[in-house]
Amino acid sequence: MFRRVLFALASFLLLAPAVSADNSVRLRLLETADLHINILNYDYYRDREDDGFGLSRTATLIRQARTEAPNSLLIDNGDTIQGSPFGDFVARQKGLKPGEDHPIYRALNLLGYDAGNLGNHEFNYGLDFLKTAMASAKFPMVNANIFQPDGQKSYFTPYVILDRKLKDDAGAEVSIRIGIIGFVPPQIMQWDRINLQGKVTAQDIVDVAKKLVPEMRAKGADLVIAVPHSGLNARERQGMDENAVYYLAQVPGIDAILFGHAHLVFPSDTFKDVPNVDLVNGTIHGVPATMPGAWGSHLGIVDMALKRNDAGKWSVADAKASVRAVFRLEGRQKVAAVANDPEIVAAVKAEHEGTLAYVRAPVGKTSAPIYSYFALVQDDPSIQIVTDAQAWYIKNILKGGQYESLPVLSAGAPFKAGGRGGADYYTDIPAGDIAIKNTADLYLYPNTVQAVVVNGDGVREWLEMSAGIFNQIDPAKGDGQPLINAAFPSFNCDVIDGVTYKIDVTKPRRYDNDGKVIDSNNRRIVGLQFQGKLIDPAQRFVVVTNNYRASGGGKFPGLDGKNVIAEAPEENREALVQYIRNLGTVNPSADGNWSFVAPEAPITVMFESAPAAEKLLAANPKVSKLGPGENGFMRYGLKLN
Numbered sequence: 001m002f003r004r005v006l007f008a009l010a011s012f013l014l015l016a017p018a019v020s021a022d023n024s025v026r027l028r029l030l031e032t033a034d035l036h037i038n039i040l041n042y043d044y045y046r047d048r049e050d051d052g053f054g055l056s057r058t059a060t061l062i063r064q065a066r067t068e069a070p071n072s073l074l075i076d077n078g079d080t081i082q083g084s085p086f087g088d089f090v091a092r093q094k095g096l097k098p099g100e101d102h103p104i105y106r107a108l109n110l111l112g113y114d115a116g117n118l119g120n121h122e123f124n125y126g127l128d129f130l131k132t133a134m135a136s137a138k139f140p141m142v143n144a145n146i147f148q149p150d151g152q153k154s155y156f157t158p159y160v161i162l163d164r165k166l167k168d169d170a171g172a173e174v175s176i177r178i179g180i181i182g183f184v185p186p187q188i189m190q191w192d193r194i195n196l197q198g199k200v201t202a203q204d205i206v207d208v209a210k211k212l213v214p215e216m217r218a219k220g221a222d223l224v225i226a227v228p229h230s231g232l233n234a235r236e237r238q239g240m241d242e243n244a245v246y247y248l249a250q251v252p253g254i255d256a257i258l259f260g261h262a263h264l265v266f267p268s269d270t271f272k273d274v275p276n277v278d279l280v281n282g283t284i285h286g287v288p289a290t291m292p293g294a295w296g297s298h299l300g301i302v303d304m305a306l307k308r309n310d311a312g313k314w315s316v317a318d319a320k321a322s323v324r325a326v327f328r329l330e331g332r333q334k335v336a337a338v339a340n341d342p343e344i345v346a347a348v349k350a351e352h353e354g355t356l357a358y359v360r361a362p363v364g365k366t367s368a369p370i371y372s373y374f375a376l377v378q379d380d381p382s383i384q385i386v387t388d389a390q391a392w393y394i395k396n397i398l399k400g401g402q403y404e405s406l407p408v409l410s411a412g413a414p415f416k417a418g419g420r421g422g423a424d425y426y427t428d429i430p431a432g433d434i435a436i437k438n439t440a441d442l443y444l445y446p447n448t449v450q451a452v453v454v455n456g457d458g459v460r461e462w463l464e465m466s467a468g469i470f471n472q473i474d475p476a477k478g479d480g481q482p483l484i485n486a487a488f489p490s491f492n493c494d495v496i497d498g499v500t501y502k503i504d505v506t507k508p509r510r511y512d513n514d515g516k517v518i519d520s521n522n523r524r525i526v527g528l529q530f531q532g533k534l535i536d537p538a539q540r541f542v543v544v545t546n547n548y549r550a551s552g553g554g555k556f557p558g559l560d561g562k563n564v565i566a567e568a569p570e571e572n573r574e575a576l577v578q579y580i581r582n583l584g585t586v587n588p589s590a591d592g593n594w595s596f597v598a599p600e601a602p603i604t605v606m607f608e609s610a611p612a613a614e615k616l617l618a619a620n621p622k623v624s625k626l627g628p629g630e631n632g633f634m635r636y637g638l639k640l641n
Helices: 003-015 054-067 087-093 104-110 127-134 207-218 342-347 349-359 381-398 436-442 456-469 572-584 612-621
Strands: 024-032 074-078 114-118 157-166 173-183 224-230 256-258 287-292 299-307 316-326 327-330 333-336 362-365 408-412 432-435 449-453 495-497 501-502 525-531 540-546 562-569 594-595 601-607 623-628 633-638
Touching: 003 572, 003 601, 024 054, 024 157, 024 256, 024 287, 054 342, 074 224, 074 525, 087 104, 087 349, 087 436, 104 127, 104 342, 104 495, 114 173, 114 562, 157 623, 157 633, 173 207, 207 224, 224 501, 256 299, 256 316, 256 612, 333 540, 342 349, 349 436, 362 572, 381 408, 381 495, 381 540, 381 562, 432 436, 436 572, 449 456, 449 572, 456 501, 456 540, 456 594, 525 612, 540 562, 562 572, 594 633, 612 623, 612 633
Parallel strands: 024 074, 074 114, 173 224, 224 256, 256 287, 408 540, 501 594
Antiparallel strands: 024 299, 157 173, 287 299, 299 316, 327 333, 362 432, 408 495, 449 540, 449 562, 501 525, 601 633, 623 633
8 A cells, every 4th residue: 555655746846847846846736536425335235245336435536636646626426316225215205304414415514625526317316306416515616518498598507616725845935716517417307307397408518618618717717617417439529529629638727637427547558449548548539537436436537737927827737637436456356545535434324224224124925036247148037027017007007097908018127237336246145035125236226117018029129229238149160259239238238028039149230339320221120029919010008117128228229218108216226125915925937028139150259247157057058167357247148049
């Protein structure tokens, strides 16, 4: 640890510009993002501590990083109040009264944050709850691209300009004005339509930045720090982009970018193929930037050397971005790199204990194990129980109404399927009691139940979009080809129960990740049937899903909120709880309604899952163990025969 601190100090000192000491200042920017109210390093789904995340661990990194730098700012990038059972306990069980501090802001206040941004999940509990929670923040909260319904006046404070006294390299105090501006994906108007429609509007991130950054400069900002809750890719700009950082970095006047939303780490090799990115210095189009993973797994750092010209204006002479993790890998195991901050742990003790009592409460039993280790490669019990519950729930709602006679289908996706969540990010519930923590594990998000009406063609296109998660397999290349497209989010891989179908992965996919048709001749969905007969393209179906998907989340064809016929007040996981309580004991075994088309010659493709999945191989004869993968994963083979 001592050597790492010395190295960090040496690196920081190297950033001093070649100007006289009284004209140079070194400033360190520190960022957290996507904490999702993981204040402690506790996995409430597994009911155990975890060394891989937690603000209580990041807090230790923050305090260390501050001791290494003469000047620093600490900023949070949003998705702060929602995302774990702790957040649901505070919002849905305990409640939050006006004037009462929210535990996540209580923790951030203790760490002395300088500013905070809003993420898309801030809106999941509604605007009233958000306002009550934000009121307890003892630092400014910013957002620039959410407006009043008229689209003219900002709904939140768009930016702040902080007047700071910093020490220059000679030890003298100097005044610098630092502007901080925040952004959120405009897609919140789709994802949280039920909470936001008619109350706010959203505008394009880059367009708003082009307007307001010069305004901040005109008001005296020496530096402008952009804090977009938005990811990074180099796809052609469309306008109203969810992931806009690549183009935001080209807006003149921005000195550094602290970004998030994607739950990834920047700089890292994940972005090695993105043009105009320097992973050594951590820059995008020359602008220093960082993204610190999620759940407090990393701390983002931007070290800046500033210089002042003869006119008294400050500019960036040099900068370097980096990240620090709260863990280190020993083999495939995450081991704590830092200890918990005791002040943070003590500050949320009461809510933590309340959350434990909440998640441990039983709701019923399961007659078979429920796991998601193979959810991306075969029909899966963790999805099956959710789709069964949704269908049961919506049928009760539709009784006596105009849509009662329509057949009901149910769409569900694997939420915990490894990927960027890591090799432990799977559901594994043994047969026996099911508690609230298990239902929250099966359905991570506070989405609400919604139903849409689509025809048979719409069902097919829905499934074609979902099938984009699979790479195209070439039978001539033989065994070992990777099956899963890692860039495709698993929560966009919908299974639709109530129909049967096969997926031909030897064919090219029909849609790209953004829902655009690659080639209209491409078809992967084969033998789509309803009640044993090929589906009628014109037949109408009710498909039960969630508010995110029904309103356009994931950019699925034909889903834009216009064909919603039922908007339930309950969350999908509450429907799951009601379903389990109604039955008492559930049988979650998958019904096998989908599978892959077998090529002429048998072939074994490769996918990754947890090492713990090996215990299930006897019950899954098409799956075999191949050997260790990277980052703690195990490689498995799937026979397409």
